Amino acid sequence: MRINNEVALALKEGRPVVALESTIISHGMPYPRNVQTALLVEKTIRDGGAIPATIGIIAGEPVIGMTPEEIEEFGKRKGISKVSKRDLPIVIATKAWGATTVSGTMILAAKAGIEVFVTGGIGGVHRGAEQTWDVSRDLYELADIPVTVVCAGAKAILDIEKTLEVLETQGVTVLSNGSPTFANFYSASSSLPVDYVFHAPKEAADIISAKREFGLSGGILISNPPEEAYALDHSYIDSIVDTACKEAEEKGIKGKDATPFLLKRIVELTGGKSLDTNVDLVLNNARLGSSIALELSKMRKDS
Numbered sequence: 001m002r003i004n005n006e007v008a009l010a011l012k013e014g015r016p017v018v019a020l021e022s023t024i025i026s027h028g029m030p031y032p033r034n035v036q037t038a039l040l041v042e043k044t045i046r047d048g049g050a051i052p053a054t055i056g057i058i059a060g061e062p063v064i065g066m067t068p069e070e071i072e073e074f075g076k077r078k079g080i081s082k083v084s085k086r087d088l089p090i091v092i093a094t095k096a097w098g099a100t101t102v103s104g105t106m107i108l109a110a111k112a113g114i115e116v117f118v119t120g121g122i123g124g125v126h127r128g129a130e131q132t133w134d135v136s137r138d139l140y141e142l143a144d145i146p147v148t149v150v151c152a153g154a155k156a157i158l159d160i161e162k163t164l165e166v167l168e169t170q171g172v173t174v175l176s177n178g179s180p181t182f183a184n185f186y187s188a189s190s191s192l193p194v195d196y197v198f199h200a201p202k203e204a205a206d207i208i209s210a211k212r213e214f215g216l217s218g219g220i221l222i223s224n225p226p227e228e229a230y231a232l233d234h235s236y237i238d239s240i241v242d243t244a245c246k247e248a249e250e251k252g253i254k255g256k257d258a259t260p261f262l263l264k265r266i267v268e269l270t271g272g273k274s275l276d277t278n279v280d281l282v283l284n285n286a287r288l289g290s291s292i293a294l295e296l297s298k299m300r301k302d303s
Contacts, residue, residue, distance in 0.1 A: 017116075018114070048286070050289075081098045117148065118291040148219055149206050152226050156185040176196060182223050
């Protein structure tokens, strides 16, 4: 595993570091918007006082803190695999390129000693999972890996209620930034409650610290609703998602291929509105994640 020198030094000195995934670069957005967004997210984290660490696998080597040139290559290169826990040994052994999902990024971030990870939306329970058993590995990693994930809820293509039920069963604490309900990715609210609402990054940092000090396993999930100016109407985006899901079913697209297809189709059906919302919510999450990482760094230095 290669850790960027800047990231390694920051970790050694106890300065705040924020992990970022690479699936959003290779599978979440078209080129060059994907690269532009990835670099803007890194800048947003730096502006917030933390060090960004974009994580991916290059020629079989897990990289913690990709360079701008590597991010550019990730954005253009064809055939990069999505890498979850099950895929890691194959991609490493075959010296392939891999874009880490939430699950894969959590594993590598924890190995590097990074507490805070910012993403767009997590994976979860897919619609119709009572027949397909299609449940994202992200939920189980959240139960096991000691990393705090800042997101705008679960991806809109999922069954949010069942996703929260699995998180509860797995003992994952779900916090929300200022809203009493779980964020709904493109729209601000799913109308479903969370475990606790905080109103300042220090509050979230206190809860994370308490979990670590008490020796409880697993991560914490932080829901951060998209900004009002970019949030899409709940009923509008739901109808779009329903249409995209029906098309995927008709085409026989499922498993790990479903999410990239659905996200791309949603962009097309919304005339690009969903892509603008996606970019803004990731930046919004980056601002919150860097603030929480900064508070955790202060707490650890004080102690």
